[in-house]
Amino acid sequence: MNGPACFASWVDTATEPPQRLPDGIDAALAYMADATGHPVYMRWTLTLLKRGCPSLADAKREHPVVFALLLDHDAAIEYWERGRLRVVAPDRAPAPATVLLRLLKQHRRFRFAPDEPVTLATSSAGTARAAMTAVAISETASPWAGPAVWLAALTPGTDASDRAWLARAGRFANVSPVTNTLGAADDAQAVALFLRERASRSPHTLRAYLAELRRLIRWCDRHQLGPLSDLTRDNLLTYRTSLERTRRTTPATGTTRNQPAGLQATTRARALAVVSSLFRYWLRTGYVIANPAAELSGGAATRDSWTPSRIMPIKVLALCDAVVSDAAPDTMSALVWARRRAIWSLYRYAGVRLAELVWSEAEGLPRLDVDPQGQWTLHVLGKGGKRRSIPLPSVCVPALRVYRLARALPEQPSPFERVALIHSEKRDALGHSGLYDEVKAVLLAAEAQVQPADLTTLTILRAASTHWLRHGYARALVVDHAVPLPVAQTLLGHASVQTTAAYARTDLTQTRAFVEGSFPQRK
Template identity: 65%
Template sequence: MNPASWIDTAASPPQRLPETIDAALAYVADAVGHPVHTRWTLTRLKRGCPSLADAKREHPAVFALLLEHDVAVEYWDRGRLRIVAADDAPAPETILERVLHQHRRRFHEVADGNARVPASAAVPPAATATTAVWLAALEPPHTVATRVSSAANATSATPATGAWLARAGRFVNPSMVTNTLGVADDAQAVILFLRDRASRSPHTRRAYLADLKRLIAWCEREQLGPLSDLTRHDLLAYRREVELQPAHGPATGEATLPGSRQPARRGHRVATGITRLRSAAVPARALAVVSSLFRYWLKTGYLIANPAADLSGGGAARAAWTPTRIIPARVVALCDALVAGPAPTGLTPPVWTRRCAIWSLYRYGGVRLAELVWSEALGLPRLDVDADTDTDTHWTLHVRGKGNKLRAIPLPAICVPPLRAYRLARGLTPEPGAFERLPPVHSEKRDALGASGLYDEVKAVFHAAEALVAPGDGVTLALLRAASTHWLRHGYARTLVVDHAVPLPVAQTLLGHASVQTTAAYAKTDLTQTRAFVEGSFPNIDR
């Protein structure tokens, strides 16, 4: 292969890899933050360590291999380091090509080795979203006469495209001096809103798109629009319709099984209740998205007024919110016992230790699902280790949360052994180095596990825990089948706020909540603590 035919698009400006294999391997290792190909000999091992005892402690696998072979090769393969004798290792060219393909979002191969490096290559294709994509996702049925046919035509959404959103209403700010978005129609303004507020999490983006499509479909039915033309009277009418929608759902009361008049099993009633709780939150979320859109447009100067002010209730709605999707301690204990036990039959140690590490990070870190998704640009999430003494170490998880806010989460000691075991199974040192730039969770096919993969691993733990449920316990089975990563986050928050009375500002920082009211809502899930406070304030006096 020719390394110079590959371009590093993350560099500024984009640049080619060195022409020689050794130089290209060194460049890629420095760029991705982990070893790619290292040729070990006893001389090299002793050169980097004060003594052989230190070399044995820092590189045990390499040391053991060099006792039997003259040369050992350490190379990166499918998300982990492998160490083999030199005769058993792949060729350096093969290793380099594999790593480049694993990081194909960053490194691009050009067919012509003498071709000029395009300036646009600095932005990976996955990081850009064309107007055509967003318009296609937002278009309601029977609205658009013609669709955008190519990305070239989509770079400027105009009424000629026929897109319902590609218009401007009466409240649009015509002055480009104060309109900081720099756009003149709703289509482009919606795209910028989604990019700034929902680009981090695919689940958030999907929810925002669904709620905006619902509003657009309603506007079409009422022959209103575009969005920047809606008055407060229009939005209040939309709110009334959205709030009435749950009333048309299943009637409250005791659930029955389909085709039967007999009461359902208790486990089925629990699952039905969970579904109803989720559906009850839909109107509030739909209105919150609309309010957020118009608030963003006003703040950025795209609109001259905000007809959606206080549409979703604001702080009052947040204060009335109570978390409900919380796993009882006895159910979590079943999952913890499963994770602490031996690997199930059929799972290799790397796969099982990875699943245990993922469970521990969500269980004891209280992070959102998307916060464990690896970002190559930021090098997050990241694990740091601070050593007070030779035996006392403290692990910290650094993530990027909602609103691109960075936060550091101290991990309890119980979370450390699964992480160390996973790193060892992956071929890494037990603790991350000071300048390590690696995804905390790897994928067998790519450099990092995505949101769906992380979600599936946690669901696999819940599914496996069903085998530990006592016969006839339908409630626990229903909870395990409905639970997800966010349920673990709710449980983490409840443990802080209710079980251990952590000060609300501290819990708010750990959870990454924008408002302390959201954190305080977890205190509503249990009256034991507040009852004790009241009893202590008014002691019983015998007369």
Template identity: 60%
Template sequence: MAGPRRTFRESGGADEHAGIADDAQAAKLFLRERASHSPHTLRAYLSELRRLAAWCTRERLGPFSDLTRQDLIAYRDALQAPRHDAAGPVTRAAPASVSRALAAISSLFAWWQRTGYLTVNPAEGLAAGRRARLTWTPVRFLPAAALAHCDAVAAGDAPAGVPPVLWMRRRAIWTLYRYGGVRLAELVWHEEQALPHVDVDEARQWTLHVLGKGQRLRTIPLPSACLPALRAYRRAVGLPPDPPAEERLPLIHSERGRALGASGLYDEVRAVFALVATRVPQEDSAMRAALERASTHWLRHGYARTLVVDHGVPLPVAQALLGHASVQTTAAYARTGQAEARAFVEGSFPDND
């Protein structure tokens, strides 16, 4: 719906729509069930889905099923924002028009959750007012044990049937999403801006530069742990291990030497998750199901949680690394359940008796 990305089905349960392959098919089924009996409703829903898709393209987001609650709140804010017309005064969309738009989008996501295509509804309460901004909580996390399995597999040898060069590329892509915390589209090559690109300092430390949401530039220090996989990939494709200062080439290439697009990047990360899922013990069905659902954005959530929760990185620093427009979004990762809260309190006030 928003770019050429293939997405995933978030529910592992069996239901009448278990064969849905991607967002496009899921949206068609939604329109067929909810709007097929009324041409007027069908036109209205199609118009709103296309408007959301156009916004996603401008913001370099998508597919729909990867949109977070914060993304949808930003979309709501964009609908309500003043419009500047050189030929006339500043205007705002009519409240009724905004309400209709949000109702259509909310209906789509509610239907997707009800039918099992999504496990959560990021649009719940979207039209209930700006107070909803404070209720957003990230939910698509992989357990630490699952991430550890992924890291171990990605650090290993190429699986049977995968050429070594392609495996090194897959490892490099995995590494950038895992340790850079970037959005899917932020690793897509932009020729005119020569982004994303990497700077290397005198200590051979890498800094990643990407073009984020709202066309904002962002600088991300890459940890030393991820550099061996990136250097190995560069050697495999005939490049020096560290990018020279004058290099203006895509970070990742397709088999034909072109820059790899969003769909290709997405598929490579999903391939790692799928491989790891096959190596999870049979009795650990929950971890296997999570791996089968996971996407690049799950790695971004994991990166954020590692910074904010596991290592207590100050929120303004984490906000800059993640490219969040609001520190409230970053703060959402610090929200804990009752068990975690009790562990923090017990650790802060130990029993000395």
């Protein structure tokens, strides 16, 4: 292992039969990208970036970190390390062999066996390679290939026949290159391009889309239907009915039983929304000639029935606020403690989503500014790339000032300041997991001050997260202070005012007062 890397000494135990990796570095990287479902090592250039995007503006929006690096360097290296993709300049990137060997050692499905004989079935290997070629696009050919490798996680199984399930085109697929602007020849390519455009900007959205497409594919496989472009309106209506009668496992007994209610309403709505979005995208781009999923989902009805329930009571919030207002623990530096207080204050008093405090170098967001009257405003990049400005209450400002001074920054941000809002000790900015961990640390410290007999408060603190703070912020606006719904919608960044109005259903006090005032008691 200390000499030149021999990748053929590694065996992929998840295939049937097990097979060795290709010996060449490029072939081994391509194999690993397809097997793991994510890119492993890729060298970006401006030519390669422009090849998969209609314009530089699209390239900047879809690959902001890569685009920013290419402004100062001839190339940018994107590689996989410790469960995430990293993008660095070429002089700071590890060697491809180093990245690949590190991943092989960490992944359980790969085993180093240089002397162990491995039976390779030529026909099976050829079929697997053909199926993977039909499903995935080469990583080195174009940036469009990014979402294609996710299809390995999308198919119902891991063998070649399951992977080939998507590599077909049904009766409604449009084979004419004149009107098929998507340029896809089968469902595999069409799904890959759909995921790339609709789900590549958020790992949470991607995870949800993959889960729902897997659910539909498993259902089609059980009923011997498919491919997706072959499904009729009647097939999808039957699928919608099946979601309402899904067999679920009873935790107490481990047995399954039919429940008329099936999946929860929100889960069913999400499943149908993803399917509807897929076929709507295919119809708009000309991949299919008809949309069997038209009006399949009832999104508006779901929003009308949705009521937020994950809201921290005022006494629990006050307990957490008291923890944050204390002095820094002896085991923590003043800078790290000031950062934790600032993070808590922003999630507590700005109602932002978790990802909205993650620094974007390309957009220069999130950032703070102060107007001539000394009022602070937080600017973030919300869902769908929409910018949002959130006025910060005065109670939030002291923690931000202390944190900025601890970082050796001016007490107030300058108009043209371009620095990460929340710093990291290891890199420029704190990411999703770091921000989440800081909030959970506050909740854990508050939990230590609760009596063991107070099980309700302990349960809330253990389950709470950043989104609980967002729900609490929304409820304070809509219920406690009767902020007009359009204003609250703007502050929260909701796409629909119906989502904002749902918070009014969390408390009947205000509604009861309106009713009492409308029908006063007779004297």
